[in-house]
Amino acid sequence: MGNGTPVTNAIRRLRFERGEMTQQALADACGVTRQTVIALEAGRYAPSLELAFRIAHALEVRIEEVFQWAGES
Amino acid sequence: MGNGTPVTNAIRRLRFERGEMTQQALADACGVTRQTVIALEAGRYAPSLELAFRIAHALEVRIEEVFQWAGES
DNA sequence: AGGCGATGTCAAGTATTTTTTACCCCAACT
DNA sequence: AGTTGGGGTAAAAAATACTTGACATCGCCT
Known part of the structure; x- marks a missing residue:
């Protein structure tokens, strides 16, 4: 599948480990959109x-x- | 003074601390140009x-x- | 004096990339 | 049924990371 970047991440896992943080909440905390x-x-x-x-x-x-x-x- | 990025770095200091590594050598090691x-x-x-x-x-x-x-x- | 290696500047340009905008799906409500 | 909240897609837009090239300086060597 068209994966281009050699950098992976564990955002999703950490989001849940950090107490049910929603995508929107993380986005707000970082000053970007949910997308x-x-x-x-x-x-x-x-x-x-x-x-x-x-x-x-x-x-x-x-x-x-x-x-x-x-x-x- | 037109500094636009809130991210600073210590590349230059570390380059010297890591044994007189030249800009070109670091560039080569990273696959980018000296510029x-x-x-x-x-x-x-x-x-x-x-x-x-x-x-x-x-x-x-x-x-x-x-x-x-x-x-x- | 002449040359070389390391550093730096300036500028233009590419081309990649990140990030946004807009729209869709599904589940759990009231 | 309608709405709210979480998650998702796909396009284009906006930003910028990176390159290329030409040229200047300084220190060191022969």
Whole structure:
């Protein structure tokens, strides 16, 4: 399936682990639309670095815990 | 002073701490041009999340150690 | 003096990408 | 039946990351 980005994420899992946080709530907390969250959870693209920081902050985890990169040592 | 990104970085410092690594060497290690490294060190814009991962990997540090976000708790 | 390596600037341009806008589906209500 | 809330798709729009190339400076070496 047309997956293009080598960066995956665990947004959806963390959202639920962080107490039933809805897509809209996360979107608001990050200052983006709900569609952005949907697209990110679907892995359609990787967010900007700034948004990555905001997401990690909203989910109260480090960036590396939300986003994984296919290219570790 | 036209700084537009709220994300700063410590690429230049880490480059030297990691043993006199040149801009070109870092660029090669990350698969980008030297101009990109220059622009990043000058703080002209924030890299993509994927490039941020590659840079952190090349400098052997965590992303948060290279890039700082003006918005921590 | 001349050359080389590392750094930097400026500018234009591409082309990729992120992000938004608009519309649809389904379940659980009242 | 109608509405509210959670989730989803697909398009285009808006933003910007990245490249290319040309040129200037500084320090070091022969």
